[in-house]
Amino acid sequence: MPKDARATRDALIRAGAHLFAAHGIDAARTRDIVALAGQANDSAVTYHFGSRDGLLDAILRAGVTRMEPARAAALPGLRPDDLHAIVDAVVRPTADELRTPHGRDFLRITAQLAGRAGIRDHRPPPVLHGTALQQQLHLLETACRATLPEPIALERISLFIAFLTAALADRATRTRPSGTPPSVPDHDTFTTDLTAMLTAALQAPATNRLPATNPPPYL
Template sequence: MADTRRALVEAATEVFAEHGVFAASLVEVTRRAGQRNRGAVHYHFGSREGLLAAVLEQHAAFLAQREGELLEHARTTPDDDLGSVLEAIVRPAVELAETGPSGRRYLVIVGELVEEYDRVHPDVAEALRHTGGYDVYALLEDRMPPLDDALRNERLALVTGFILRSVADRARQVDSPGRAQLPTERFVRNLVAMAAGMATAPPVDV
């Protein structure tokens, strides 16, 4: 039973990353998991959403732990230091991507879910929350320049999307090489600096 669930989660991670969370075929998931019963996903997870939540739980503990460690450091830095806070978002994701194919595929999936958050089922949203992030974003909001609510929320959404797309794109490049990639540490520092620039850009008046 446990082996079947694990095989389905591993296959789903591949298929969701390759074809997209909302477009992927559950039949393809069961096929890659070596299951002849087309109802295996529903039997073990109840639904597509249940399977997706299980996929997200795979690396949630790693992300939450690393983020928490970096957040503790960020809290010791000056009140105007956004870089250390953003590093608590960027570095765990990059580290996960470098653990292997499963981590890279996971980040591609998370990036899509954040991009399409309005379409995400509540059970999947709850699984996303387990990866951490809320305490980091609370500190990030505190350290951003004064902005009205609408502009601050827009910037946070754009910064988040930019970070996750950038890390996911880098992850994809490992399996399908394209343009040359920066070394890991330089990539992290550059992405943090660019995200900080987005967050601290001068306010825009109507």
């Protein structure tokens, strides 16, 4: 790719991430993305990415790629019987995105997409295919299914993703424009506590209660 084209793509990715995070992936205007990227032609997004969805996909792939080295390094040490270690390996690289402006934009975008992770029907989005994150999520499912029925395990992992992305997006939003995060708790304490909370939620005993087929008339 020519150097100028690469620079334009990078500028559009940064601008798109910022406005998708600030205004929402559906509400952000393409013309504003193009202007923020310093481009004069409103068709720049279509030219470089094919569509707004193509731009969003590029933003998500950039974020996943940033985290891949840390995830890949953690994979060999993970065992299906150590749920806490698996959760920590999922959470920590994601939480480290809080350290940079583009990372915080990425987190605010992923919170909007948490319901599209495809966990419940085993249909992860293409951006996860072949990644260390996909392997981590497979380990997480294996660990949960060791103690939970499959539907409950998948539901919990879906909610795990929703809670994780919401918590990180909230902290990203509360981080000052200067990059100064909330002072309490500090980053490491926040990440450790978030990991503990999510592990505990996944380990909660499954309920065996079923809805009554013939409830009393007064219920």
